Amino acid sequence: MTVIQIILIAILVITSLLLTLFILLHKGRGGGLSDMFGGGITSNLGSSGVAERNLNRITIIIALVWFFSVVALGILQRFAF
Template sequence: MGALTIVLQVLLVITSLLLTLTILMHKGKGGGLSDMFGGGISSSIGSSGVAERNLNRITVGTALVWFVVIVLLGLVQRVSL
């Protein structure tokens, strides 16, 4: 079980970083912290609809992989006790 745990932990770190990056790449909807840091000025310059939809799909897919890895790590920890 040691190798499986290491692989899952490495996968968890990679998916956590990817999830953070993809969430930060989304354009702000306005009224939040993104406006405070200049997001309101560049909101009209934002990405196209297709790019935003693809980014949404990548984010949701990464989040699903992240969730599955979390559950698998929990199951491996529970079985190894």
């Protein structure tokens, strides 16, 4: 296993955990699984429109980093000798 693969695996693990955390931080829209676990009782105390937009941006950036690390690991695995 090369150093690049170890770094990519570490990035993949970290981004996976962060992606899970950021997805769980999103406000529930209602009508889905979030209602089943108490998301139906909403309050506007914890989130604002700007905070939600910033959380969306961060989540998308983390998801792109995760995606490209998966692709890079796949390419390295495919062409490893």
